[in-house]
Every structure is written in C-alpha cells, then in structure tokens.
Amino acid sequence: MPALVRRLFPECLWQMPATQPPTLYLTFDDGPIPEETPFVLETLAQFNAKGTFFCVGDNVRRHPHVARQIVEQGHRLANHTFYHISGWSHSNASYLQDVAECQAVLDELQPQAKPLLRPPYGRITRSLAQALAHSYQVVMWDVLTYDYDRSFAAEKCLHHAIQNTRPGSITVFHDSLKASRNMRYVLPRYLAHFAEQGYEFALL
Template structure:
C-alpha cells in the first residue's frame, strides 16, 4: 500500500514490528465456508501456524460449526462486516450497523476486549476509520496475495507474495470460492518457503 495512503489512516494497523525469530501474520478474508476454510485449517496445522480469520457475518450465520472449528484450533476470528459492504458506497450509519450485526455473532463465538475489523476491499473513509477505531482495531495489510484475482496465475501470486513479505508482514489470503484455485496453490508453498527461512506464523 502506498505510503501516502497509510499516512491518511495512521490508527490502522498495516504491519507488525519485526521480531526475532521473524514472524508473519497470516490473515484470511471472506469465510468461513465449508468448501475452503477446512483446507486452510489443515494447511496451517501442518506448519504449526496460527492465523486471523476476517469473517463475513452472513457466513458466520450460515456456517457456525466452521467458525467454531477455527476457534478450537487456536486461531482468531475478526470482523469483515455482515454483508461484505464497501465503506465508499454506504452511509456511515449503515456501515456501522452492518459491522455491529457481524460483531454480535463474533462476540458469541470468541469475545475480545478490543475486536479486530478489516474493511472489505480496504475501502473506508477517514471519518469511518475514526468511528471504527473507537470500538475496534482496524487492520489493513502490507502483503496482498491477489489470490482472488482469477486473471493472476497461481505461480505469479506466489512469487509476488514471497517477494513482498518481510518480518512483521500482515499477509492477506481469502478462504473463498473465488480464491480457491490460487489460494490452494499459494498457501502451502508460501508456508513451506518461509518455514525453511525460520519464520513463525502467528495470529494478530
């Protein structure tokens, strides 16, 4: 993400401090769904990795058993709005209502003192970011894998993700049907590559 954009949203979390051993913070957007989230969980378990799942509320409502398995395996659930809506196309009141609807489901599954939220598409305004940060930590990213882009070859996704990752990176994958082809190729190879480099994978 360009530096000028980051400066517009200084209270959003873009990356984590570098640590020793180096750590990557894996995040997964748009689930949970039974078609893709179990694959993510199985892959993470193979590498003793933890992640943060930014959940669409409607998917939480439809598939609570998948969300419960995410929690049972030591990962973190977070807010991705109830209907996956854009902060550029809805009023602040409508957007916050949608966030609250999703958060009610999350609180029943994994209550947090200060929950996390990632705006769908990364699209928020400055006033909306300020409103969200009063109740949540807004999480953005510094590595976007483009696994959701079907015009992006899986090998290119992997190369792009590896090239742009550094200690403390917050990396975005998607446990969605749209991202399935690329995500299933990239995620295990990404974890394998950085495991061999001595990295850990933690939840936020």
C-alpha cells in the same frame, strides 16, 4: 499499499514490528465456508501456524460449525462486516450497524476486549476510520496475494507474495470459492518457503 495511503489512515494497522525469530501474520478474508476454510485449517496445522480469519458475518451465521473449528484450533475470528459491504458506498450509520451485526455473531463464539476489523476491499473513509477506532482495531495489510484474481496465474501470486513479504508482514489470503485455485496453490508453498527460513506464524 502506497505510503501516502498509510499516512492518511494512522488509526489502521498495516504491518507488525519485526521481531526475532522473524514472524508473519497470516490473515484470511471472506469466509468461513465449508468448501475452503477446512483446507486452510489443515494447511495451517501442518506448519504449526496460526491465522486471523476476517469473517463475513452472514457466512458465520450460515456455517457456525466452520467458525467453531477456527476457534477450536486456536485461531482468531475477526470482523469483515456482516454483508461484505464497501465503506465507500454506504453511510457511516449503515456501515457501523453492519459491523456491529457481524461483531454480535462473532462474540457468541469468541468474545474479545477490542475486536479486529478489516474493511472489505480495504475501502474506508477517514471519518469511518476515526469512528471505528474507538471500538475496533482496524487492520489493513502490507502483502496482498491477489489469490482472488483469476487473471493471475497461481505461480505469479506466489512469487509476488514472497517477493513483498518482510518480517512483521500482514499477508492477505481468502478462504473463498473465487480464490480457491490460487489460494490452494499459494498457501502451502508460501508457508513452506518461510518456515524453511525460520519464520513463525502468529495471531494478530
């Protein structure tokens, strides 16, 4: 993400501090769904890795058993709005209502003092960012795998993700049908690559 965009949204979390041992922060957008989320959970377990799942509220409502699996396996639920809406095409009032509806569903499974929110598509306005900052930590990213882009070969997604990852990186995957082909290729190889280098994978 360009440095100018980061400066325009200082309320947002773009990257975590570098630590020793080096740590990465894996995030998964658009789930949970029974077709893809269990694969993510199984893969994370193989590497003793933790992940933060930015959930679409409607998916949690339809698949609560999958969301419960995320919690039971020690991962974190986070807000990705109820209907996966863009902050650029909705009024602040309607967007905040959609966010609150999603959070109400998540709180039934894993209440949190200051919940995390990732705006779908990364689309958010300055006024929305300021309004949300009172109740949420808005989380962006510094590594986007492009697993959802079917025009990207899986090998290209993996190479791009590895090349752009640094200690403290927040990396975006998607547990969605659209991302399935690339995500299932990239995620285990990405984890293996950085596990071999001594990285840990922690919750936000």
